[in-house]
Amino acid sequence: MQNDDTGAGDGTARASGRTNNPLILKLESLAPLSDDDRAVLERISANPQHVERGTDLIREGDKPDGVYLILDGIACRYKLRANGARQIMAYLVPGDYCDLDVAMLKAMDHAIGTLSACQVVRIDLDTIQDLLRGHPNITHALRLATLVDEATLREWVVNLGRRSGEERIAHLMCELLLRLRAVGRTAGDGYALPITQEDLADTTGLTSVHVNRMLRGLRERGLIERSERQLQILDLPRLEALAEFKPNYLHLVGRDAA
Numbered sequence: 001m002q003n004d005d006t007g008a009g010d011g012t013a014r015a016s017g018r019t020n021n022p023l024i025l026k027l028e029s030l031a032p033l034s035d036d037d038r039a040v041l042e043r044i045s046a047n048p049q050h051v052e053r054g055t056d057l058i059r060e061g062d063k064p065d066g067v068y069l070i071l072d073g074i075a076c077r078y079k080l081r082a083n084g085a086r087q088i089m090a091y092l093v094p095g096d097y098c099d100l101d102v103a104m105l106k107a108m109d110h111a112i113g114t115l116s117a118c119q120v121v122r123i124d125l126d127t128i129q130d131l132l133r134g135h136p137n138i139t140h141a142l143r144l145a146t147l148v149d150e151a152t153l154r155e156w157v158v159n160l161g162r163r164s165g166e167e168r169i170a171h172l173m174c175e176l177l178l179r180l181r182a183v184g185r186t187a188g189d190g191y192a193l194p195i196t197q198e199d200l201a202d203t204t205g206l207t208s209v210h211v212n213r214m215l216r217g218l219r220e221r222g223l224i225e226r227s228e229r230q231l232q233i234l235d236l237p238r239l240e241a242l243a244e245f246k247p248n249y250l251h252l253v254g255r256d257a258a
Contacts, residue, residue, distance in 0.1 A: 021045060022071060022183035026095030027141035029182040029252050030148070037137050044127055045069055048119035056113045057098070057120065064105050066122045069097040073118030074195060078202070079110050088203040090153065091115075093176070095183040100128065100142060116194040144251065151249040160205050163243070166214045168204040171243035173224065177233060178247055190232035 019025070024041050027033060033041075048071045051057070057068045057075065068075075075092040089110065092098060098112050099105070114120075132139050152175070159168045180191045197215070201208045218224045223239045225232040233239055 020184060022093075022095030022185070023069060023097070025183040027138065027145065030144040031137065031141040033137050033141065037135055040131065040135060041138065044123055044131065045071060045121050048072070048121045051114050051118045051120050053114055053116050053118075055118075056111055058108055058112050060108050060111045062108050064099055064108060066124045067097050067100055067128055068112060069121040069123060070094055071119040071121060073114060073116040074193075075112060075114045075118055075120075076199075076203075077110050077112055086202045087205070088199065089156070090149070091176070091203075093179055093183070094185055097123075100146060115199050148249070148251050151251070155249050165204065165206050165210055166217060167243050168206070169200065169211065169214050170218065170223070170239050171245055172200075172203065173231060173233060174236070174240050174243055174245040174247075175250070176231075177236070178250055178252060182252055189234075189236050190230065192229055193226070193231040194229045
């Protein structure tokens, strides 16, 4: 698996001595899993495929044929307007999967595409059904993860509707830090962020020019440093205060909530 898009890691993935698998780490940040549960999750997430940036894993209107699991890189849910304008509605980071209940859908109402090079596994629907029937701990953790996704979407609505441009970007940076820390993809308060200013604009409802100005302002205030592929948060308490960031909607347990 390529590591270019995910950062060096801060040891979270190795703390348990069991696995670096981001799916397992994500679910264990929400609920306990047994050794058997972990073995099953390792098996279904084996043999990922490399997918280039800008690839649609599934398009709006397509009939779903499986669940896509992101093991490396960043993908997103998005919709396009008739004029080509894109609104990104969610980020999928390592350990995230999309559309667990796809068997209930006749057609996708949004698209899922990659924002960076990714390592992706497609899990067929029969495997998902067997997983849900035979592993109650995993089923419980997956249900909690779905609830967190819904809570995150609500927070993003607040971001778009009631926060300033600078606050929107600051809030997103704080959120990604905790989500990536939960799956061992951070180094201190830094992490890989291999997405463009246009991607950030389509996420926050701003123009690329506005995003550039907001990023410059955060740098000048000593809150962040950002290279082409890496973000370093220099003063997390001040960035959280600016964004009015409260991590309760992520429902992380233990050290991941700190």
